[in-house]
Amino acid sequence: MAAKDQILLHLEKRKGDWISGESLTRKLAVSRSTIEKHISQLMNDGYPIESSPKKGYLLQKTWDVLTPREIRDGLETKVLGKRDIVYFTEADSTNTKAKDLATKHAPEGALVLSEKQTRGRGRNERNWFSPSRDGIYLSLILRPTIPPREAPMLTLLTAVAVAEALLSLTRLKIAIKWPNDILVGGKKLAGILTEIGTQEDSTDYVVVGLGLNVNTPRFPDDIRDKATSILIETGKRLSRVRIIREYLKWYEAYYEVFKNIGFEPIRKRWRELTNMIGQQISVQMIDKRYSGEVQDIDKDGALIITDRTGKSHRIIFGDVTVI
């Protein structure tokens, strides 16, 4: 094992405690300057290590950095996150970065992660609140052989994968809201932004962005009533690395189903994970608004509602408000 990894292992074992430089030199049988060089590399990688001339080095107890090494360690996927992982301590938007990489031939399964976003984007030109190290801001690059009109199905697939990951790691009562929200108690815990690149009539790439509020202690006034985090809901911090690994595992499983069997099994699971069916909603589309009762999502993932007159409407894009 490389010296840098060994140092990290020792620091991890004694997380929250000081380890003297002398004891590290003894354990690794290397010089003091080698230890210092590796420690400063680890710090550059984003590890929250404190250093004191008298006490030595300390890896913060609450550390949870999203470096490629952390994500890959224990990752149970075959493709997603196994190849390229591009990590930023700060980025404008992981979706913007991922789209850029996708046009430069990044492979399927490439992952872009950032500890913070300065221009995190939501649907309809909204901002996505992306404070440093509190949330998960990641984008997956996919290259499915589907016509562009099927790309919205991947948003629903993503919502199912997020919900499954959260259900296996927490006891939160998760509900999916069409098309791209994950809610707890009616408040938004996560959002999905799917963007697609086409070449003539076919799909070149799909970038699926996920913003998930994990350890965010509070939100700005304008979104305080609408947004929540795992920390706020459970009172406990959860490792973002664990969530990402779990998410990628579920994602890969459902993505395989999607490619080999089709959308139907995902639609079935989506219906179990939503609480929208039977609810009265209002949908704002670009040029009109419909109100009515949610009946279902159809085989393409479109929302089916019936209005007061009993007329059925098929919604493929819109902003939903539950009445």
Ligand code: BTN
């Ligand atoms: C929404 O609910 O409107 C979608 C929010 C999506 C936010 C994520 S954070 C990671 C990725 N990069 C972005 O700029 N947006 C998505």
